Amino acid sequence: MNRTAVAVELRKTRRARVVPVLAVMVIAVVALSSANLFSDSMRADLSDPSAQPWEQLLLNHVVVAAMTSPVVVAVLASRQVDIEHQGQGWTLARVCGLGPGQLCRAKALVLGAVLTLAVAVQSALVAGAGLLAGVEVAFPAGMWARYTLTLALVNLVVLFLHLWLAARVDNQFVGLGVGLLGAFYAVFALLMPAWVALALPWGHYAAISPLGTGPDGGLAAVTPAYGVLVPYLSAVVVLFAVACRRFDRAEEGPA
Amino acid sequence: MSHVITTEGLTKTYGSRTVVDGLDLRVPEGCVYGFLGPNGSGKSTTMKMLLSLVRPTRGEISVLGRPVDHRTRHELSPHIGSLIEAPPGYGHLTGRENMAVVQRMLGSSDRQVARAVEIVRLGEHMDKRVRDYSLGMKQRLGIATALARDPRLLVLDEPTNGLDPAGIEEIRELLVSLADRGITVMVSSHLLDEVDRMASVLGVLGRGRLIFQGTREELFDRSVPDLLVDTPEPERALDLGLPAVRGPGGLRLSGFDDAATADLVRQLVHHEVPVHGVRRVRQSLEEVFMDLTGREGLS
Ligand SMILES: Nc1ncnc2c1ncn2[C@@H]1O[C@H](COP(=O)(O)OP(=O)(O)OP(=O)(O)O)[C@@H](O)[C@H]1O
Ligand SMILES: [Mg+2]
Numbered sequence: 001m002n003r004t005a006v007a008v009e010l011r012k013t014r015r016a017r018v019v020p021v022l023a024v025m026v027i028a029v030v031a032l033s034s035a036n037l038f039s040d041s042m043r044a045d046l047s048d049p050s051a052q053p054w055e056q057l058l059l060n061h062v063v064v065a066a067m068t069s070p071v072v073v074a075v076l077a078s079r080q081v082d083i084e085h086q087g088q089g090w091t092l093a094r095v096c097g098l099g100p101g102q103l104c105r106a107k108a109l110v111l112g113a114v115l116t117l118a119v120a121v122q123s124a125l126v127a128g129a130g131l132l133a134g135v136e137v138a139f140p141a142g143m144w145a146r147y148t149l150t151l152a153l154v155n156l157v158v159l160f161l162h163l164w165l166a167a168r169v170d171n172q173f174v175g176l177g178v179g180l181l182g183a184f185y186a187v188f189a190l191l192m193p194a195w196v197a198l199a200l201p202w203g204h205y206a207a208i209s210p211l212g213t214g215p216d217g218g219l220a221a222v223t224p225a226y227g228v229l230v231p232y233l234s235a236v237v238v239l240f241a242v243a244c245r246r247f248d249r250a251e252e253g254p255a
Numbered sequence: 256m257s258h259v260i261t262t263e264g265l266t267k268t269y270g271s272r273t274v275v276d277g278l279d280l281r282v283p284e285g286c287v288y289g290f291l292g293p294n295g296s297g298k299s300t301t302m303k304m305l306l307s308l309v310r311p312t313r314g315e316i317s318v319l320g321r322p323v324d325h326r327t328r329h330e331l332s333p334h335i336g337s338l339i340e341a342p343p344g345y346g347h348l349t350g351r352e353n354m355a356v357v358q359r360m361l362g363s364s365d366r367q368v369a370r371a372v373e374i375v376r377l378g379e380h381m382d383k384r385v386r387d388y389s390l391g392m393k394q395r396l397g398i399a400t401a402l403a404r405d406p407r408l409l410v411l412d413e414p415t416n417g418l419d420p421a422g423i424e425e426i427r428e429l430l431v432s433l434a435d436r437g438i439t440v441m442v443s444s445h446l447l448d449e450v451d452r453m454a455s456v457l458g459v460l461g462r463g464r465l466i467f468q469g470t471r472e473e474l475f476d477r478s479v480p481d482l483l484v485d486t487p488e489p490e491r492a493l494d495l496g497l498p499a500v501r502g503p504g505g506l507r508l509s510g511f512d513d514a515a516t517a518d519l520v521r522q523l524v525h526h527e528v529p530v531h532g533v534r535r536v537r538q539s540l541e542e543v544f545m546d547l548t549g550r551e552g553l554s
Contacts, residue, residue: 008359015347083345087385092343092400094308096360097332251309 005098005106013110016079022118025072029122033060034129047136054130054140055219058147059211061126066186066205069155074179076115077162078172080107085170090253100254101244104163108240111159116152123148143210143221150208150224157201157233158182160240167247167254198228201236259284259408259439260305265314267300275300276463277314282441282456287434289454290443293548297463298443299340302412305441306337319407333361336406338414342397346386350377350396353385357400371402375429391422398429409433409440415449427453447544461548478546482508482516484523485532492528505531 036042037057045051081104084090090100127144166175182202189197189206197203207224214220247254260282267275275297282288292298303309305316307328316323319334344353350372358368372378375395380388385396394414401409411430415423430440430453444450450457457474459467467474486492486505493499497519499506511519516533523530 004360004362008356011352011356011359012345012348014352083347087345088339088341088343089345091308091339092357093360095306095332095335095337095339096357097329098360252303 002098002102002106005102006109008093008098009103009106009110012083013080016083018076018080018111018114021072021075021079022114025068026118026122026125029061029064029068030125030129032064033057033126034133036060037129037133037135042133046134049137050218052219053135053137054144055211057126057130057135058140058144059209059219061123062147062206062209062211063187063190065122065151066190067183069151069205070158070182070186070202071176071179073115073155073158074162074175074182076111077107077159078166078175080111081163081166082170082172084167084253085255094252099248100167100250101247104167104244104247104254105241108156108160108163111163112156115155115159119148119152119155123151147208147210150229151205153233154201154204154208157204157236160236161201164240164243170255194225198225198232201232204229204232257284258282259319260288260441261317262305263315265301265304265316266312267297267304267309268312274463275304275311278460278465279468280458280465281468282439282458284439285434285437286439286456287430287450287454288439288441289450289457290441290460291447291450291457291544292443292445292460294445296445296460298445298460299412301460302337302339302410302441302443305410306335306339307331308339333404334407335410336398336401336404336408337410337412338394338397338401339410339412342393342414343400344385344388344393344396347384349382349384350388350392351381353396354381354399354403357403361404363403363405367405368403371399374402374433375399390417391419391425394418394422394426398426402433407438409438409442411440411442413443413445415444415446423449459544459547466547474543474547478543479510479512480535480537480542482511482519483532483534483536484508484519484530485534486523486528486530488528491526492523495522495526495528497522507536 034057046053084103089103093100093103123144127139162175162179165178166172169175185200185202186205189203190209194207197207207229210221210224211219212222258281260280262278262280265275265278265280266273278301290298300309304311305318305323307323307325318331321327321331323331345356348356354368354372372381375398377392377395377399380392385393388396398411398414401411415426418426430442434440442450442454456470457467458465467477483502483504484492484506489501489505492506497506497508499508508519520530520533
């Protein structure tokens with residue numbers, strides 16, 4: 001990773017409103033996930049283990065995150081790349097000694113870091129909302145942490161895909177459209193068999209759900225198909241690295 | 256005279272289309288070199304090859320005495336300031352923040368950046384966002400980014416594009432003053448007017464080929480001005496099948512050099528066409544240029 005490229009990327013991010021975009025995402029996800037905690041009908045369930053209040057809350061989080069994350073990631077990636085298309089940034093960087101692939105890697109690092117931070121804050125706030133509402137059942141810390149970690153990883157993979165797409169196709173409506181379709185797919189995949197969720201990276205927002213339906217019709221812990229998810233995610237990371245090298249070697253910009 | 260840029264047979268083809276064809280450029284040190292040609296004649300492509308942004312299909316390039324390829328790119332780039340196609344600038348950042356980005360990429364000093372901003376006289380607009388800049392301010396910011404490394408060579412692609420006459424004049428003075436400081440400036444345009452009064456050496460490109468390279472005076476010598484024949488009976492002359500059109504006071508003929516002119520007069524006299532006078536029109540540089548680029552026009 002080129003330190004100059006990262007330092008420059010941070011300077012460009014300054015007024016790009018990355019933090020406000022992420023803040024809106026976090027607030028919206030926390031609000032939507034925890035809305036029904038504060039309804040009167042839930043009040044009695046908060047201290048009843050068989051009502052599974054934490055599991056209900058986590059499942060809400062899974063659904064809302066699947067709905068919003070693909071769009072937020074697409075918006076961030078396309079904004080951060082579009083400034084290069086609009087401002088002749090690829091050529092400027094080239095004549096200053098930085099290839100387009102180096103810029104893309106720096107963007108992945110900077111956006112990946114803030115996105116991961118946002119997911120951690122978001123997940124903590126959803127749990128905090130549960131405590132605030134007065135859930136008295138024991139907190140399933142392991143399951144919660146595992147989901148948060150895998151959500152952050154899926155975000156990174158989808159981020160890499162969108163950075164590549166935004167760099168290749170200078171019309172940013174394409175990337176944003178893909179993000180929207182991705183959100184539909186992610187939600188749809190929650191209701192479909194596991195292989196549907198595993199087929200496309202956007203479905204992984206559903207595939208990482210640590211909860212499924214148990215034999216009694218209630219929520220039961222399930223183990224996501226890590227055997228498929230981990231190699232899949234690794235492959236995307238490798239492909240992104242290869243694509244960045246190709247950007248650096250090609251003539252002119254990546255589009 | 257030493258040359259800052261020389262190319263031998265520089266060629267670029269895209270698929271089966273040759274867009275730059277066998278250029279032998281010679282850009283002398285310390286001059287303003289005007290690189291002229293109609294739209295699509297290959298100016299930007301040539302400049303991109305000089306900056307190793309585009310790989311030549313064939314031919315050699317030497318810049319500042321070094322061959323240009325991917326290995327020397329890093330050695331050369333600190334000495335070359337450039338502006339290709341449109342001026343760079345992140346719209347969401349201010350002028351100052353844009354310069355900070357460039358400074359970090361180039362590793363320039365604060366002094367170099369401050370001087371670049373001063374040269375283009377952008378000082379009072381540095382805290383405005385670039386998206387609110389006028390076109391002229393954007394061009395000047397682009398030139399400042401090119402200057403931020405104390406370059407020995409500037410390669411500027413249509414830096415006057417879209418500017419009003421006052422803006423063009425300002426850039427002209429700026430480039431001439433840079434050349435006076437010993438910086439070699441190669442500047443492209445599709446309008447002769449724009450570079451006429453700043454460039455001391457001209458290179459003219461037509462359909463990817465270099466059709467002229469030399470001084471302004473040499474350019475005049477290259478083209479044969481039209482001939483005007485004063486005669487009260489132009490119809491009789493036309494009946495002889497001369498490649499002439501009606502002109503002021505008689506006939507106008509193109510492409511007649513001195514020998515052809517002598518032949519023409521002999522022929523007219525032989526056929527007893529009264530000749531009152533034969534003279535050449537005074538040509539503007541624009542017309543000379545049109546002559547060279549085959550009257551396809553410059554815009
Ligand atoms: N990447 C490319 N692929 C295919 N053709 C190209 C490419 N880049 C340029 N061309 C073609 O090469 C020709 C020369 O283009 P170039 O941009 O160098 O011209 P120019 O002299 O700079 O024109 P203008 O005055 O309009 O800027 C054009 O016909 C253009 O279509
Ligand atoms: Mg051009």
